[in-house]
Amino acid sequence: MGAGLVRIQQVKVPVSDLQRSVTWYRSLLGLDLMREFIEEGEPTGAVLVDREAGFLIGLRRRDAVSGSPRFPGFDLFTMGLSSVEALDELAAHCDDVGIEHGELLDRGPDGTQLDIPDPDGTVIRFLSPLGDDGPAFAGVELSAAGQMTFYSTPRLSI
Template structure:
């Protein structure tokens, strides 16, 4: 049964320097500024989108966000790409722009390939290639001293 949700429309990211982050996202991800939000005479938020408006990235001045959350090193969301070759093209793009990024990482059986890109505040934007065939459930256990292991019985109960 579906409750009618079709997709995630927008992700909103708290940033320390709105102007810097807007410029970075536009330059690095080829987005365009589509909205600005002014509070008490100061621009405090912005929404960026791709040329076809398939998704929105909201950026919000962290100084006015309740709790002032920070996400350095954390991937809040992932962009899906059509193939590993797209990730390879992104690596070349980021290199040409002299933008820091992680390596291409093979996520193992059924997990696709990932590429991580930290934004100016260190929040990670993750790109994922299509996943291979996998069962309805897959668990991944990460280990400090080696590669992850996989399991097929959930440990959480819902």
């Protein structure tokens, strides 16, 4: 792609209940409803926006998406926050508005993460900035028991 790529501007999430998800994402992130899509008289999609950050989240009713994709338990995307303190504030906000969330997890040089499942169980991961003390590359191998080991030479062709 090259030098023109600046950032990811929009993510699109398949949802089972559009109204519930619009309400949930707006409550969690303080987003504004920017657009909605109606097909055959029924709302099938919405776009929420953080105009200051220039970031969009598209929500699309799952039954209006080819293949009806589902992602329960999967961290479909990660949103960066400015600090661990901002993660703490987000967790406290979740507590205030009744949104379930995981614990803050210190990932060393990979930052600190907070996982928040949406109403369909799709995990929205929030991550603090990366640390400076990690290697340029670190592979992670997961055993069947879920234990992690790390390696330093890529196995993929690069």
